[in-house]
Amino acid sequence: MTPVARPFTPLRLLWQLAWVVCVLLGAAFAAIRWWPAHGLGQHLERATQHRLLWEHTSGHLWQGQTQLALSGGPTSGPPLRLPGTWHWQLQWQWQNGPLLAVTVHNPQVLQAPWVWQWQPLKPSPNWTLSPSQWRLQADWMQALGAPWDTLALQATMRLQTQAWQGDLNGSGFRTLGGQADLYVDDVGAALVPLRPLGHYHVALSLDGQPRFVLRTTSGPLLLQGQGHWDGQRLRFQGWARADAAQANLLQPLLGALGQRQGQQASLNW
Numbered sequence: 001m002t003p004v005a006r007p008f009t010p011l012r013l014l015w016q017l018a019w020v021v022c023v024l025l026g027a028a029f030a031a032i033r034w035w036p037a038h039g040l041g042q043h044l045e046r047a048t049q050h051r052l053l054w055e056h057t058s059g060h061l062w063q064g065q066t067q068l069a070l071s072g073g074p075t076s077g078p079p080l081r082l083p084g085t086w087h088w089q090l091q092w093q094w095q096n097g098p099l100l101a102v103t104v105h106n107p108q109v110l111q112a113p114w115v116w117q118w119q120p121l122k123p124s125p126n127w128t129l130s131p132s133q134w135r136l137q138a139d140w141m142q143a144l145g146a147p148w149d150t151l152a153l154q155a156t157m158r159l160q161t162q163a164w165q166g167d168l169n170g171s172g173f174r175t176l177g178g179q180a181d182l183y184v185d186d187v188g189a190a191l192v193p194l195r196p197l198g199h200y201h202v203a204l205s206l207d208g209q210p211r212f213v214l215r216t217t218s219g220p221l222l223l224q225g226q227g228h229w230d231g232q233r234l235r236f237q238g239w240a241r242a243d244a245a246q247a248n249l250l251q252p253l254l255g256a257l258g259q260r261q262g263q264q265a266s267l268n269w
Contacts, residue, residue, distance in 0.1 A: 037064035051143070053079050062090045070143035080143045082136070084108030097121040109134055118168055125165040125176050134159035138184065147269075150256055152190035158183045164206060178206035187219070191253045194246060197221040214238060220246040221253070225267055238267040 040061055041054030050071060057066040065087045069079035084106040093099045097119055105113040111133040118127040138155035141148040164178030182202040188195035198219020204212040211228040214236075225238015240257045241264035242250035258265040 036060055037066065040064075041066060055081070064088060070140055072143045072145045072149065080140050082109065082140060095119065109136060111135070120168075124167050127166055127168050129161075129164040129178070131163055132159075132161045134161075138187070147256055150191075151253075154186075154188040154195075156185045158185070175206045175210070180204040180206075187221070189253055191256055192249060194220065194249055197250075197253075198223070221250060223267075227269075234269070236267060236269045240265045240267055 037057045037059040038054075041057045045053060053069040053071055055067045055069055057064065059065055065085050067081060067085055069081040071079040086104060086106045089103045091101045091103075093101055098121060100118045100120075102116045102118075103113050104110070104116075113130075114132045115130040116127065117129075120126060134157075136157045136159075138153045138157055141153055143149075159180060159182050161180040162178060164175060166173070166175040166177070168174075180203075182204065184200040184202070186195070187197045187200065189197060196219055198221045199217045200214060200219075200223060201217050202212050202214050204210070209228055211226065213226045215224055216222045220243045222241045222243065223238065225236055227234055227236030227238075229235075239261075240254055242254060247263065254260060254265040258267040260266075
């Protein structure tokens with residue numbers, strides 16, 4: 001017996017189209033959901049011109065881990081690895097609308113997990129970054145190139161951030177507000193045997209154009225200045241000066257920091 005063909009109707013076409021759309025959306029979601037973390041690391045390395053390296057990466061886009069290293073470029077020395085392993089997790093939640101939460105933690109660097117939340121349907125601002133406390137040694141700065149690779153600084157760095165907020169939409173990523181304080185303690189340098197050279201405080205403001213102010217809290221090497229981000233790199237202007245008791249001992253360091261002007265060096269990076 002010959003089967004009777006089902007009549008073609010607009011409703012049947014709509015159901016077929018809906019099925020195809022669901023299959024395509026499911027495949028796209030699965031591809032994004034299980035995108036290997038190694039591929040994410042390669043993409044971010046290219047975005048930073050291979051200055052931030054992802055090593056021993058495992059997992060996928062929504063949950064994974066990696067070890068980070070800093071490189072000064074192809075002509076620099078071996079990469080400088082940041083301590084610990086960085087873990088991340090992405091979660092969709094509902095809080096008066098869809099919310100994407102990205103949690104990053106590294107017990108050797110971060111005192112508590114760092115959480116970035118984005119609500120795409122919320123009016124401005126639509127993302128927030130939780131307060132955090134970081135602790136690092138200053139040897140990673142050698143990867144930034146001159147003059148840091150020559151100075152070979154040793155110091156303990158503590159970064160304390162307040163809540164940051166901004167927008168992420170069709171016009172791009174924008175920071176609308178945030179404050180942070182960087183404390184650099186027990187500073188030493190390869191050029192001079194004196195340690196500590198000083199203790200320093202950097203106040204960072206992200207209201208509009210990112211800018212920061214450096215001042216000395218104590219020590220024989222006096223530093224002061226301010227800088228900003230011009231969209232491509234950090235700019236800094238200031239001065240360095242040694243107190244009278246250690247002036248002769250610190251002369252080589254002042255010459256490496258910047259152009260000498262009498263008893264002080266002009267800092268223009």
